[in-house]
Amino acid sequence: MSFLSTPPTYITLLSLSLLLLFRVFHLDSSHMAGMRLLPEDPDVAQVRPTASADLISDDDRSVAADSWSIKSEYGSTLDDEQRHADATEALNYRADYSSDKDEQEGEGVSSMLGFQSYWDAAYADELTNFREHGHTGEVWFGGDVMENVVSWTKGLCMDICKSNLPNHVADADSEPVGQREIDISGWSVLDIGTGNGLLLQELAKQGFSDLTGTDYSEGAVDLARSLADRDGFTNVKFLVDDILETKLDKRFQLVMDKGTLDAIGLHPDGPIKRIIYWDSVSRLVAPGGLLVITSCNSTKDELVEEVDTLNQRRVACQRPGTVEASVDPPPFRYLDHVRTYPTFTFGGSVGSRVATVAFLRN
Numbered sequence: 001m002s003f004l005s006t007p008p009t010y011i012t013l014l015s016l017s018l019l020l021l022f023r024v025f026h027l028d029s030s031h032m033a034g035m036r037l038l039p040e041d042p043d044v045a046q047v048r049p050t051a052s053a054d055l056i057s058d059d060d061r062s063v064a065a066d067s068w069s070i071k072s073e074y075g076s077t078l079d080d081e082q083r084h085a086d087a088t089e090a091l092n093y094r095a096d097y098s099s100d101k102d103e104q105e106g107e108g109v110s111s112m113l114g115f116q117s118y119w120d121a122a123y124a125d126e127l128t129n130f131r132e133h134g135h136t137g138e139v140w141f142g143g144d145v146m147e148n149v150v151s152w153t154k155g156l157c158m159d160i161c162k163s164n165l166p167n168h169v170a171d172a173d174s175e176p177v178g179q180r181e182i183d184i185s186g187w188s189v190l191d192i193g194t195g196n197g198l199l200l201q202e203l204a205k206q207g208f209s210d211l212t213g214t215d216y217s218e219g220a221v222d223l224a225r226s227l228a229d230r231d232g233f234t235n236v237k238f239l240v241d242d243i244l245e246t247k248l249d250k251r252f253q254l255v256m257d258k259g260t261l262d263a264i265g266l267h268p269d270g271p272i273k274r275i276i277y278w279d280s281v282s283r284l285v286a287p288g289g290l291l292v293i294t295s296c297n298s299t300k301d302e303l304v305e306e307v308d309t310l311n312q313r314r315v316a317c318q319r320p321g322t323v324e325a326s327v328d329p330p331p332f333r334y335l336d337h338v339r340t341y342p343t344f345t346f347g348g349s350v351g352s353r354v355a356t357v358a359f360l361r362n
Contacts, residue, residue: 114267123219190252193260197224216242251286332359
């Protein structure tokens with residue numbers, strides 16, 4: 001059938017399909033495209049339908065007190081109701097802040113990947129495959145991206161140690177960096193949404209030794225521990241913890257996020273959950289520390305804009321005329337991003353499938 005003879009209904013459907021395809025690529029002319037990748041493992045792509053009961057009970061599971069297996073060294077939690085109330089107020093602020101823009105963002109896109117029930121089922125399958133066949137499971141975004149992120153992040157940390165950037169690691173009375181070997185082994189590292197924990201294994205290979213991985217899925221933590229024990233990385237700690245309701249009471253010099261913010265954004269309540277995410281992360285990164293986010297659903301510029309909004313909200317919440325208002329800096333500032341990912345062209349714009357951005361904690 002030729003295009004000219006195609007019925008109008010078909011043309012309409014085709015137009016809608018092209019529109020949706022363009023939105024999925026979400027290209028930014030200055031840099032990267034936000035595009036959700038499918039896992040490398042073709043078996044994982046067969047997403048099982050999620051029953052209504054699973055979706056309804058997901059929130060109950062995610063906040064149940066008996067779902068945490070946190071070691072006592074990390075302390076207790078903040079008030080969950082107050083956290084959600086603060087996020088709701090922040091969401092209202094963000095809506096007011098963006099109301100004067102010429103263009104408003106479209107409706108958010110939700111997915112089963114935004115629900116804990118999906119990840120519980122996925123990691124239950126991967127844990128079974130590991131026990132029966134020794135499979136490590138999927139590497140989200142692929143092994144090349146993971147190795148790129150780790151080597152690039154190590155370079156940033158070494159730059160900080162060389163005092164090319166503000167340094168919270170070195171003591172003012174310590175020996176000058178030029179007269180000693182750069183040592184990053186003492187950096188405390190947290191991997192949020194660690195999954196199978198392979199990112200932490202790669203960081204261990206690069207010389208980091210104080211490593212902690214958290215995930216809200218108990219199956220993911222069981223799998224990560226099993227893989228670390230098998231591969232000889234017995235010093236890596238893995239804990240069950242939800243970044244949105246974290247029980248961690250410790251600050252880390254390096255916090256990694258590879259896909260977790262993406263999954264949070266795919267929840268039907270993604271906008272408010274993303275605000276809670278940023279408030280939680282800002283309490284987990286030590287002053288002068290690094291937050292490194294790898295995303296396939298947000299471009300570099302979108303992540304920077306989101307952090308700018310967080311900073312402006314924090315400043316707006318400070319009481320004018322107080323001492324805190326004059327000395328308390330915004331939580332984060334943009335530091336750098338990976339520029340070596342392969343790019344492609346779509347609709348006349350150049351983009352990349354993945355964005356990795358580093359923010360410095362003030």
